[in-house]
Amino acid sequence: MIYHVEALNVVKRFGPTTALDHAGITIAEGETHALVGRNGAGKSTLVSILTGLQRPDGGEVRFAGRPAPALADRDAWRRRVACVYQKSTIIPALTVAENLFLNRQGRWIDWRGLRARARDLLATYEVDVDAETLAGDLGVEQRQLVEIARALSFGATFIILDEPTARLDGPAIERLFTRMRALREQGVTMMYISHHLDEVYEICQSVTVFRDARQVMTRPVAGLPHDELVSAMTGEAAVHYEARPRTPGQNIVIKAENLSLSGRFHDVGLTVRSGEVVGLAGSASSGKVGLAETLAGLRRPDTGRVEVNGSHPRSGDVPAFLAAGLGFVPEDRHREGFVPLLSVAENATVPIARRLGRFGTVSPARRRAEAAHLIRTLDIKTEGPDQPVGDLSGGNAQKVVFARALVDDPKALVVINPTAGVDVKSKLALLGAVEDAVERGAGAVVVSDELDDLRICDRVLVMYHGRIVRDVPRGWTDHELVAVMEGIEQ
Numbered sequence: 352m353i354y355h356v357e358a359l360n361v362v363k364r365f366g367p368t369t370a371l372d373h374a375g376i377t378i379a380e381g382e383t384h385a386l387v388g389r390n391g392a393g394k395s396t397l398v399s400i401l402t403g404l405q406r407p408d409g410g411e412v413r414f415a416g417r418p419a420p421a422l423a424d425r426d427a428w429r430r431r432v433a434c435v436y437q438k439s440t441i442i443p444a445l446t447v448a449e450n451l452f453l454n455r456q457g458r459w460i461d462w463r464g465l466r467a468r469a470r471d472l473l474a475t476y477e478v479d480v481d482a483e484t485l486a487g488d489l490g491v492e493q494r495q496l497v498e499i500a501r502a503l504s505f506g507a508t509f510i511i512l513d514e515p516t517a518r519l520d521g522p523a524i525e526r527l528f529t530r531m532r533a534l535r536e537q538g539v540t541m542m543y544i545s546h547h548l549d550e551v552y553e554i555c556q557s558v559t560v561f562r563d564a565r566q567v568m569t570r571p572v573a574g575l576p577h578d579e580l581v582s583a584m585t586g587e588a589a590v591h592y593e594a595r596p597r598t599p600g601q602n603i604v605i606k607a608e609n610l611s612l613s614g615r616f617h618d619v620g621l622t623v624r625s626g627e628v629v630g631l632a633g634s635a636s637s638g639k640v641g642l643a644e645t646l647a648g649l650r651r652p653d654t655g656r657v658e659v660n661g662s663h664p665r666s667g668d669v670p671a672f673l674a675a676g677l678g679f680v681p682e683d684r685h686r687e688g689f690v691p692l693l694s695v696a697e698n699a700t701v702p703i704a705r706r707l708g709r710f711g712t713v714s715p716a717r718r719r720a721e722a723a724h725l726i727r728t729l730d731i732k733t734e735g736p737d738q739p740v741g742d743l744s745g746g747n748a749q750k751v752v753f754a755r756a757l758v759d760d761p762k763a764l765v766v767i768n769p770t771a772g773v774d775v776k777s778k779l780a781l782l783g784a785v786e787d788a789v790e791r792g793a794g795a796v797v798v799s800d801e802l803d804d805l806r807i808c809d810r811v812l813v814m815y816h817g818r819i820v821r822d823v824p825r826g827w828t829d830h831e832l833v834a835v836m837e838g839i840e841q
Contacts, residue, residue, distance in 0.1 A: 353416040355380035355540045362409030370396040372564040383541045385551040388561035389774035391744040403428035433502030437514035438685045439494045443487030451501050476500045492523040511542045514772045594807045599627035604763040604794035610655035615641035616817040623794040630808035631798040637814035643798045647679040647765040648672030678761035688752035691741025696722035698740050699754040725754040746773035764795035
């Protein structure tokens with residue numbers, strides 16, 4: 352059988368680290384094939400090889416039975432494969448049309464013709480976006496669809512989707528899946544990378560599992576037990592997070608009164624006590640992320656105020672909120688969570704740098720020692736404290752963001768989408784880190800699109816169109832919470 356895409360016995364080493372150990376994948380034409388595995392299993396390395404960004408040290412890559420192009424022939428690679436990354440490659444300062452035809456306009460640009468071709472391309476793939484809109488003004492879903500249209504415009508019939516739903520809500524995910532099914536009917540082959548196993552069962556026909564740089568399983572999705580898939584990923588039986596019983600204290604660590612922010616939320620009030628985890632749930636347009644960012648000092652409300660550990664830090668002043676004893680895990684780790692070229696130690700210890708030396712200096716030894724403790728506590732897979740965070744897998748980079756939020760032993764935590772784009776075991780570690788902090792007397796706000804993340808909460812505040820419409824105590828069912836989130840029951 353001639354497969355549309357083949358990676359056979361691929362070996363890739365980075366110094367002493369073996370990223371791929373005779374691993375591979377075979378994908379039939381017109382198939383949507385899942386690639387799953389824990390962070391650091393080798394998925395990202397395979398993607399870099401399948402897209403021609405890295406040369407394998409051993410093995411081969413074939414498209415439709417023919418050897419892959421030379422690495423230098425970028426046009427040939429673009430005609431065969433494209434990748435829509437979790438981190439968007441759209442340039443925000445350019446229009447949609449300019450992004451679609453970047454580096455393809457020729458020496459002299461016919462702007463009217465460029466916009467017309469862009470409109471035709473968007474119409475062909477049913478992307479409802481104005482070609483003259485600045486890409487920076489697009490939502491996550493729209494940016495992804497523009498990237499897919501751009502990829503297909505090169506003639507590629509194989510698309511890699513890397514964690515495409517990590518920042519989408521339920522309706523947006525369904526729209527993406529509808530578009531993917533339509534593309535499959537048109538003969539487009541897709542490789543789908545996700546840590547959301549329910550999505551694998553919904554949209555994919557086959558699944559390949561990587562573990563510890565090796566390919567350990569390839570099976571049809573139909574009839575594959577969920578526990579068997581998780582076991583292949585982890586090397587163990589399926590593990591489910593069990594929230595810990597606790598009794599909230601009396602001290603109020605976060606209090607919001609009459610908070611409003613135009614276009615996001617209206618007249619919101621809430622309190623979080625020590626020893627308590629409060630969830631915020633709702634659709635992407637509910638205002639939950641904007642509210643959480645306001646509670647962390649990232650946004651300045653139009654009205655109302657936020658109290659943190661009895662003080663009233665200046666709104667919109669993140670350092671003031673951190674100084675008041677608040678730890679913060681932002682929504683987008685790539686943009687707001689870490690500096691990729693700085694080391695694990697430098698990123699993790701930013702909030703306490705003032706304590707790691709004298710007279711405005713930082714002791715490298717003390718910084719590394721503090722980072723080593725955090726690496727052990729959060730089980731961060733890294734070569735050591737001096738490794739750049741940009742070299743880590745997504746789950747381990749997220750652990751570094753958690754390390755920074757927890758390094759000063761905060762009494763208040765605001766955590767947004769804590770497990771987005773991380774594997775099963777990393778989810779357990781990150782949720783456990785939140786509960787560990789709460790056991791030490793902190794209070795936490797957890798915002799997530801993942802129902803499993805919200806199970807650690809003592810209660811969940813559901814937001815709908817910018818208002819809190821229900822306070823749901825622990826013990827809810829999926830149906831009950833989703834019904835309130837979607838506005839069916841309030």
